Amino acid sequence: MVAMTCIDRLAQNENLMGRPFGRPAYFWSAWSLLNRRFFLAMPALSPLAMAAPLSGESSIRGMAGSSEIVITTTTRLAGAIHSLRWNEMEFIDSADHGRQLQSASSFDLAKPGPFWAECYNPTEAGSRRDGAGDRSTSRLHSIDFAKNKLSTRSTMAFWLNPGERSEGRPALNQTDLSRHHLEKKVAIGMLGLPHAIDYQVTFHVPPGERHTMGQFEALTGYMPSVFNRFLTWNRSTGKTAPLDDGPGEQTLPVIFTMREETHAMGIFTPENPQIPNGAPKASRPSYGRFRFLREKVVKWNCVFRVSDPAGIPSGAYSLRMFVAVGSLNQVTETLAALAKRT
Template sequence: MKHPHFAGLLAAGLLMTLSSVSASATDISIQQDVNGQALRIVASKDQYAGAIYSVTYRGTEYIDHYDHGRELQSASSFDGLGECFNPTEAGSSKDGTGSSSTSILISAYASGNTLQTTNNMAFWIYPGSNYVNSCGQMWYVSPLSGHIFSKTVTIGYQGIPNLIRYSASFTPAENHNSATFEAATGYMPPSFSQFLAYNPKTRHLSVLSDGPGEQATPVILATTNGLNAMGVISPGLPQASYPNLGYGRFRFPSTTKWNCVYRATNILAGDTYTYNCFIAIGTVDEVMAAENRLVQSTSQPSPLFRFYNGKDHLLTAIYTEGASAGYQFEGTTMHVYPNAIDSGMEPIYRCREGNHDHFLSTRQDCEGQRYEGQYGFISSHSRPGYSALYRLYNSSVGDHMSTTNPDEGTNHGYRVEGILGYVN
C-alpha cells in the first residue's frame, strides 16, 4: 500500500469531473455504452507506463491520479518486506507528480472494449533512498525491478455491461519465499467516503469500518448519496489459506482506496501468476446487481467439445469451430469455469505445437509452444464428482489428446504424460 502525498488535492466532499482530466497524445483508451452513458477508461503510455489514470462514467471521475502511487493499477511485494521491495506498475515514489515514469512500458494496445499493457515495473522506493518506514537504505541497485507485469482490461463481462474485468499477470525476476500480489487497487477521490461490504452470495450489505486493511467480503466505495460507487469482487477470494483477507479499504485525508489482494508462496523466477478482479461501477444498487450476476455466472461451468480429424484432437467451447474445419465430433470431454470458484482452481490453456497438434496446458507459456487462449479454470485437486483429466501423446502421429478415460488413448498407441487437473 502506498502512502499518499496530500498537497494540492481536492478538498474532501468534492467530486472530480470530466474536465479535471487532460488527455495526452500518448494516452490509450477504451469506451463502451453502459445504460445509455459512455464508460471510458484511459491509460497513459508515458506518464504512468500503461497504468490507468482515469475512469469516467456519467460525468464523474472515479480515479485519483495525483502521483505515481495512486491510479487504478497493480503492484507486488515479497517476503513480508512491503514497500521495501515493492515493484509498482505506474512507477516509483521518486516520479512524484511528474510527467514520466521510472517503469518501462513494453507494449500497449487498445481496441473496442479491451485494453492490454505490459511493462517492467519500477521499485516503489528508489535505490539509494532512505525510506521513512524503517526499510533502511535500499539494497537493490537498479530502479527497475525486472518484474514483468501484464494486464488485460475489458469493459463488460458475461453480458454485464457495468462490470470491468481486470486480469493481472505478474512474472517475478527472482525466487522468493512468499508474495503479496495487489492484483488491482483503485485510488478514488475523497468524496467516495462511504465504505460498504457486500456479500452477493447472501445479498447482505453492511457498513464497513475505516479499517484500515483487508477483510474477507467484497468492498464498495461510494458517495454518501449512493449515486456513484465502485466495487471490487474476485471469485478466487478469500483464499483458503487466508480466509480473513483479500479485500482492502483505506481512508487518507485526500483520497480513499480499495484493493483486491492475492498471496502465494514458493515463488519461482520466470513463473507467471495471474489473477482476475472484477470492478463494478454505477450506483450502489447497480454495483450490487452486477456482482450478483457475476456470482451467478461464475457458478455455471461451460462444456468443452472434443473433435478429431485423423491427426489432431481439438478441444473447443464452440461446436461450429471444429465442425466447420472438417473435424469429427467425439463428444463433451469436460467442463470449465469462466473464473476460479475458489483458491483450489487453476487456469487451463489451449496451445498448439507445429501446424496441427492442439493440446492443453496449465502453463500460460504453453511449454514453449504457441498460445491460443485460455479456456477457463479447472480444479487443481480431487473433489467429489470430479475426474482426473489426463494428457496423452502419440509420438508416431504427433498428436496430444486429453481425456478422463486414459484407456481410450493407451489402447491406440498414446502414452500418458500426466494429470492436468480435475474436471466434471
C-alpha cells in the same frame, strides 16, 4: 485496433521525484507487517528495459446505462490507468505515480524479520521519485486497445529508488527498475453486463531471485474522498453492510459509494489465483479499505499471498477480477449477476 511495441519505438528512434501521495505509515503497518524482508542485489537492466519510452496513451469505452464508462491510460504512467469516468464523475484520484487503478507486488527476500512492503515493491505506474513528473521509471513494452478492450505488458519500477527510505526503512533493491513484468487485460461490459469491467492481471516473477513470500496487490483503486461510504457485499446473501475504516483487509468484496448512492465502485473476484507448478497454494484473495484524511483520498485493494519456507518459484501468478461501476444499485445488481455467471 491500435497496437504499439518497443520494437516499433526502437525503429522510430535510432539514437536511442517526500511522500507525494498517501501511503502513510499506518497503511503499511496494518497491511505490510504481516510478513518478512531481506536484501537482494538486482541484475543489470536489459537493453529492452532501457529503450526510449513507448507511448502509453489510450482510451477505451463502453455504454453503461445512460452514460459511457471511459478508461484512460497515459505515457506518464507507463500505460497504467490514470482515469475512469462514468456519468460525469471521475472515479480515480490520480496523483504522482501511486494513486491510480493499478497493480503492485512485494517480496520478503527470504530473510526472517519484520516485513515492510515498500522496501521491495515493484509498482506498475512508477516510482515514488517519479512524483508529479511526466515520465515513469516503469517501462511499457506493448499496448493494444480498441473499442472496449485494453491490454498492456510492462516492467515495473521499484517504488523506492536505491538509497531511499520508507518510514526509516531502507530500500532493499539496488536498481530503479525491477525485472518483474506485469500483463493486464481490461474489458468494459463483459458477460453481457454493461457495468462490469473484466480485469485480468499476471505478475511474472523472474528467475534468480529467492523469496519465501510474495504479496500481490492484484488491483488497487485510489478514489476521491467523496466516495466516503465503505460497504461489504456478501455473495451468499447478495446484501451489503457498513464497513468501518479499518484500515486493512477482510474476506468480503468491498464497495465504495458516495453518500447519495449515485456513484459507486465495487471489486470482486470469483476465482482463486493461478500460480506456477510447484508453488504452494495461494491464499484466498482478501479486500482492503483505507481512508487517508490528510490526503483526502480513499483506497481499496484486492490482495493474495503465496509463501513457502523452501522458496516460491519464479513464473506467472495471475488473478481475474471484476470491477463494477455505476450507482450503488447498479453495482450491487452487477455483482449479484457476476456471482451467478462465474
